[in-house]
Amino acid sequence: xxxxxxxxxxxxxxxxxxxxxxxxxxxxxxxxxxxxxxxxxxxxxxxxxxxxxxxxxxxxxxxxxxxxxxxxxxxxxxxxxxxxxxxxxxxxxxxxxxxxxxxxxxxxxxxxxxxxxxxxxxxxxxxxxxxxxxxxxxxxxxxxxxxxxxxxxxxxxxxxxxxxxxxxxxxxxxxxxxxxxxxxxxxxxxxxxxxxxxxxxxxxxxxxxxxxxxxxxxxxxxxxxxxxxxxxxxxxxxxxxxxxxxxxxxxxxxxxxxxxxxxxxxxxxxxxxxxxxxxxxxxxxxxxxxxxxxxxxxxxxxxxxxxxxxxxxxxxxxxxxxxxxxxxxxxxxxxxxxxxxxxxxxxxxxxxxxxxxxxxxxxxxxxxxxxxxxxxxxxxxxxxxxxxxxxxxxxxxxxxxxxxxxxxxxxxxxxxxxxxxxxxxxxxxxxxxxxxxxxxxxxxxxxxxxxxxxxxxxxxxxxxxxxxxxxxxxxxxxxxxxxxxxxxxxxxxxxxxxxxxxxxxxxxxxxxxxxxxxxxxxxxxxxxxxxxxxxxxxxxxxxxxxxxxxxxxxxxxxxxxxxxxxxxxxxxxxxxxxxxxxxxxxxxxxxxxxxxxxxxxxxxxxxxxxxxxxxxxxxxxxxxxxxxxxxxxxxxxxxxxxxxxxxxxxxxxxxxxxxxxxxxxxxxxxxxxxxxxxxxxxxxxxxxxxxxxxxxxxxxxxxxxxxxxxxxxxxx
Numbered sequence: 001x002x003x004x005x006x007x008x009x010x011x012x013x014x015x016x017x018x019x020x021x022x023x024x025x026x027x028x029x030x031x032x033x034x035x036x037x038x039x040x041x042x043x044x045x046x047x048x049x050x051x052x053x054x055x056x057x058x059x060x061x062x063x064x065x066x067x068x069x070x071x072x073x074x075x076x077x078x079x080x081x082x083x084x085x086x087x088x089x090x091x092x093x094x095x096x097x098x099x100x101x102x103x104x105x106x107x108x109x110x111x112x113x114x115x116x117x118x119x120x121x122x123x124x125x126x127x128x129x130x131x132x133x134x135x136x137x138x139x140x141x142x143x144x145x146x147x148x149x150x151x152x153x154x155x156x157x158x159x160x161x162x163x164x165x166x167x168x169x170x171x172x173x174x175x176x177x178x179x180x181x182x183x184x185x186x187x188x189x190x191x192x193x194x195x196x197x198x199x200x201x202x203x204x205x206x207x208x209x210x211x212x213x214x215x216x217x218x219x220x221x222x223x224x225x226x227x228x229x230x231x232x233x234x235x236x237x238x239x240x241x242x243x244x245x246x247x248x249x250x251x252x253x254x255x256x257x258x259x260x261x262x263x264x265x266x267x268x269x270x271x272x273x274x275x276x277x278x279x280x281x282x283x284x285x286x287x288x289x290x291x292x293x294x295x296x297x298x299x300x301x302x303x304x305x306x307x308x309x310x311x312x313x314x315x316x317x318x319x320x321x322x323x324x325x326x327x328x329x330x331x332x333x334x335x336x337x338x339x340x341x342x343x344x345x346x347x348x349x350x351x352x353x354x355x356x357x358x359x360x361x362x363x364x365x366x367x368x369x370x371x372x373x374x375x376x377x378x379x380x381x382x383x384x385x386x387x388x389x390x391x392x393x394x395x396x397x398x399x400x401x402x403x404x405x406x407x408x409x410x411x412x413x414x415x416x417x418x419x420x421x422x423x424x425x426x427x428x429x430x431x432x433x434x435x436x437x438x439x440x441x442x443x444x445x446x447x448x449x450x451x452x453x454x455x456x457x458x459x460x461x462x463x464x465x466x467x468x469x470x471x472x473x474x475x476x477x478x479x480x481x482x483x484x485x486x487x488x489x490x491x492x493x494x495x496x497x498x499x500x501x502x503x504x505x506x507x508x509x510x511x512x513x514x515x516x517x518x519x520x521x522x523x524x525x526x527x528x529x530x531x532x533x534x535x536x537x538x539x540x541x542x543x544x545x546x547x548x549x550x551x552x553x554x555x556x557x558x559x560x561x562x563x564x565x566x567x568x569x570x571x572x573x574x575x576x577x578x579x580x581x582x583x584x585x586x587x588x589x590x591x592x593x594x595x596x597x598x599x600x601x602x603x604x605x606x607x608x609x610x611x612x613x614x615x616x617x618x619x620x621x622x623x624x625x626x627x628x629x630x631x632x633x634x635x636x637x638x639x640x641x642x643x644x645x646x647x648x649x650x651x652x653x654x655x656x657x658x659x660x661x662x663x664x665x666x667x668x669x670x671x672x673x674x675x676x677x678x679x680x681x682x683x684x685x686x687x688x689x690x691x692x693x694x695x696x697x698x699x700x701x702x703x704x705x706x707x708x709x710x711x712x713x714x715x716x
Contacts, residue, residue: 050074051143052235052249053133057157061181064125069103069116069133069143070249072233077110081137083118089129097136113231113251148244155246156182156238160216164335165347167253168221170229171287172346173263177218178208178248182240187600187634188665189239192219197252198228207635207665208236209351211333212599213301218333220349223262223285229254261294262287263338265348270697271389271604274329274356274409282320282336282348286312292340296320299335326354329409329593331603351603356409356592358383358390363397363415363448375448376414378562378576379584383412384701385577386585387606387632397424401432406442410591413444415451427451427459437467437554443591444468447557452525468556469546470525488564489536490583494597496547497590498534501600502667507579510565511572525558535564535583543583545590552590557583568613568626569671577611577704578628578669585632585667600666605694606632607639608701610669612688619678619715622652625706627688629663629670636665638693643674644703646685652676678715686713 050073056066067085071077079101085094101107103116110116125131128148135143148155160179168174176192187210195204200221208217217236232254237247262285272278282296295309305324312318326332332352337345360383362376383390391408395401405411413436415428428436428451436444446468465471488507492500525533525544533541535557545555561580589595594602611628627641643650643657650657652675659672678684686706696702706713 051135051145052247053143053145053147054158054246054248055131055147057127058121061157062127063121064127064129064131065119065121067118067120067131067133069135071110071112071114071116072249073112076112077135077137077142079104079106079108079110081110081135081142083116084132084134084136085118085120086132086134087123087125087129088132090123090125093123093125100135100137148246155244156180156185156240157246158236158238158248161236161248161250163252164349165337165345167255168226169255169346170226171224171262172226173221173223173348174252175218175220175347175349176208176234176236176252177216178236179216180238182238184241186239186241189237189245190217191237193235193237194221194252197226197232197234197254198230199226209603209605209634210599211351211603212331212596213333218349218351223264223346223348226254229256261285261338261340261346263336263346263348265334265336265350267334267350267352267697269389270699271387271606272326272352272354273389274326274354277323277325278352278354280322280324280334280336282308282322282338283317284312284320284338285317286314288314290314294318294320294338294340296322297337297345298322298324299337300324301332329354329356331594331599351605353594353602353604355389355594357407358388358410358588358592359393359405359408359412360390361393361395361401361405361411361413363395363401363413375560375562378560378580379412379414379447381704382561382577382581382584383588385581385608385610385630385704386588387602387604387608387698387701388584388588400429401435403435405435406439408442410443410445410588412588413446413451415446415448428464430461433461433464437461437463443553445555445557445587445591448560451556452558467546468554469544470556488542488579490586491534491536493534493545493547496545496550496552497593497595497597498545498552499586499589499595499597499600501586502669503582503586504566504579504669506567507564508567510563510576513560513562513576525556534587543587550596551593555587555591557587565611566628566669569673570615570624570626572615576613578630581608581610581630582667582669600634602633604633604697605635606698606701607637607663607690607692607696608632608698609641609688609690609704612686612704612706614686614706614713617713617715619681622675622677623715625657625674625676625686625688627659627672627674629661629672629690631663631665631668632698634665635694636663636668637696639663639670640691640693641672641674642689642691643676644687644689645676650676681715683714 051069052072053069055064058065077100081100082097084097087093100110103118104110130146132146158178158180164175190208191205192208193205194200206219208219210217232252233249234252235247235249239245264283266281268279280298284294286292291311291313294312295307297307298305306322308320308322310318334352335349337347339345360380490500490503492498525541533543535543542559543557546553561584562576564579564583565576566578589601608630610630613626616623629639638660640658640660657674657676659674661670661672663670687703689703
């Protein structure tokens with residue numbers, strides 16, 4: 001019995017030892033393979049972008065389902081070459097390499113432009129993970145990359161990448177598009193690189209535009225850009241908020257066209273209003289020698305809306321127009337396709353932002369009256385700089401606000417101008433409060449320090465406060481910090497569209513206006529438990545909003561927006577425009593329903609003069625002009641600011657007074673500095689005009705009159 005037991009124990013020990021030895025052998029063997037691959041000699045120097053690799057992820061991004069490698073340049077690769085895969089999280093998943101032939105459908109040669117694709121769903125690769133891909137031929141390591149990289153979070157994933165039309169002709173316009181899957185995408189990081197395409201100048205790297213209508217990013221290449229036929233590579237790059245980059249390479253075939261058409265598309269007005277007709281204008285140039293009958297098809301967000309036809313003479317250009325009336329605000333992708341019999345269609349596209357109807361109501365002082373205490377004039381300037389089309393209405397402070405304003409989708413009521421008139425009430429009447437509140441179709445922005453300044457909270461009905469998310473405090477004042485000089489910060493509320501995009505990180509009091517005694521810098525709101533301040537001066541909230549569901553129904557801003565300014569490059573807080581424009585831009589985007597938690601606001605390509613500040617009014621000294629340049633749309637561009645004096649370009653020391661800066665997309669602001677010296681004492685009409693390198697569809701904000709306290713500029 002004892003001997004039998006000892007033999008049994010000996011056998012058990014032997015099994016354990018055998019298992020350990022087998023495991024050690026497996027690990028050693030795999031390590032040897034990986035070491036073996038690592039010791040392969042490198043080939044002669046070759047293009048850095050000879051191959052481009054990417055991973056495919058399963059639903060929800062929890063698994064890795066595929067590996068693909070695109071052959072971009074260099075010689076062909078034999079089918080018996082090997083591809084080694086190594087998983088950091090699952091090191092034993094790939095004990096043996098794969099042949100190139102396995103990933104190219106059994107082919108014997110891996111050609112240029114062909115993708116090697118391997119489905120790894122059955123390997124159970126859980127994400128996040130790092131996959132190292134090595135390509136070996138003739139004992140040489142051709143390529144190695146680790147995806148997604150040192151931080152194994154899932155980077156942006158590209159799907160549905162392509163070109164519209166699929167094969168554009170030489171000189172014809174086309175649109176590059178891609179759908180990008182990433183819940184944490186940095187919306188300012190999506191660029192397409194077209195540098196390899198003949199005719200593309202500069203760096204070839206262009207910012208792409210997002211369309212909420214179809215969920216894709218796109219970039220439009222204008223007619224006449226390409227100069228040669230062939231098959232060319234392009235790259236799209238994107239980064240998420242965790243700084244995880246990814247890119248995709250794809251081909252753009254450009255065909256030689258015997259009788260090409262050049263097509264461009266525009267809209268009039270460029271910033272259309274909901275339920276108002278828009279003229280879609282297509283210019284078609286016939287590049288052939290003979291005349292041709294051209295048919296133009298119009299498509300709005302994937303829905304055809306009709307065709308127009310006509311004869312275009314050889315070498316001539318003709319305009320084709322189609323009327324379209326939008327039925328809801330938002331971003332629309334407008335596409336046109338022009339063709340003649342026997343030729344393929346040539347297309348052009350345009351992302352168009354349709355705005356709701358907006359009214360600026362000036363209570364007491366008309367918005368165009370330029371006086372120091374007229375906040376409406378400054379507010380109109382900020383609305384224009386922010387790229388909003390709007391109508392104006394003047395109502396005396398002693399007259400009731402008409403109920404007809406409810407025919408507009410968004411109404412902005414400025415009470416900031418009442419300060420200059422002692423006869424004006426400091427709060428809206430009971431009748432006016434009833435007009436402002438209770439609407440289901442009109443949204444209101446009430447602004448101006450005098451709407452709440454020096455006014456008891458008991459002057460307002462509880463329904464008025466509820467409309468804007470303010471807590472009613474009977475008997476207490478709404479103002480506790482008059483003439484404050486604190487800085488301001490923005491608190492975003494992205495769930496209802498109040499985003500922080502483009503809001504300056506530092507906002508200060510406008511020293512010029514605050515010192516005029518016509519504006520109260522900051523006031524205080526007591527906020528309800530379900531609503532949020534979106535702007536604070538020091539510790540005091542100065543703005544509130546009310547939201548029903550996912551929609552903002554009313555916004556109150558208890559200060560004059562011209563008081564909110566961005567520090568100049570010199571450090572001074574003079575001038576108006578930049579910060580106030582940013583607040584108005586984001587607040588109105590939310591009220592108009594253009595911005596959401598995932599959409600920044602609009603597709604309209606627009607650049608503006610957000611601010612112009614003059615420092616120094618002596619003709620014997622050089623004056624400094626600070627200009628804030630702003631991008632209201634999804635793309636940035638170089639913008640040049642020019643100083644005009646009495647309607648003509650200014651010169652200083654014989655040179656034009658101008659400066660250029662790169663303005664970032666999405667509400668970003670860049671300052672430039674101009675220098676000019678008045679030739680003598682007297683009054684001068686000064687203004688700043690911008691010139692944009694690229695498209696700029698909304699032009700009313702390309703020029704701004706320069707003044708001090710809204711008064712004519714006089715040099716002593």
